[in-house]
Amino acid sequence: MKYKVTSWISFLGALGWGGTLFFFIVKDKAHGIQLSELLLFSTFLVCQICTILFVFWTGFGNSFASMSKKLDLENEILKKQIEQKALKKELEN
Structure with a gap:
């Protein structure tokens, strides 16, 4: 505040x-x-x-808002990387 x-x-x-x-x-x-x-x-x-x-x-x-935006972006990137790994495993099988 x-x-x-x-x-x-x-x-x-x-x-x-x-x-x-x-x-x-x-x-x-x-x-x-x-x-x-x-x-x-x-x-x-x-x-x-x-x-x-x-x-x-x-x-x-709102410095905390910018930090939460960065964390949200990092979470999205990690989710997409996990999805890519899962898709690669499905394609290999």
């Missing part, structure tokens, strides 16, 4: 910081955005995108 809570906090925090930084940089910039501001914003944006992607890839803290 604590992984799910911290992942949601990270996800919403990354979205919030991205929106806040974008608002402060674009606000009152009718004449244009300076290069230093753009570089600063882009470095923060990369960190926020990485945080959001990490949270998505881990399934919002």
Whole structure:
């Protein structure tokens, strides 16, 4: 449960910081955005995108779900290997 809570906090925090930084940089910039501001914003944006992607890839803290998916896949592979061995024995006889 604590992984799910911290992942949601990270996800919403990354979205919030991205929106806040974008608002402060674009606000009152009718004449244009300076290069230093753009570089600063882009470095923060990369960190926020990485945080959001990490949270998505881990399934919002469901690390156990990914482990169970791996186990299910391994079980299916083992079942198919057993079936293949049984079919080979039948063909040999």
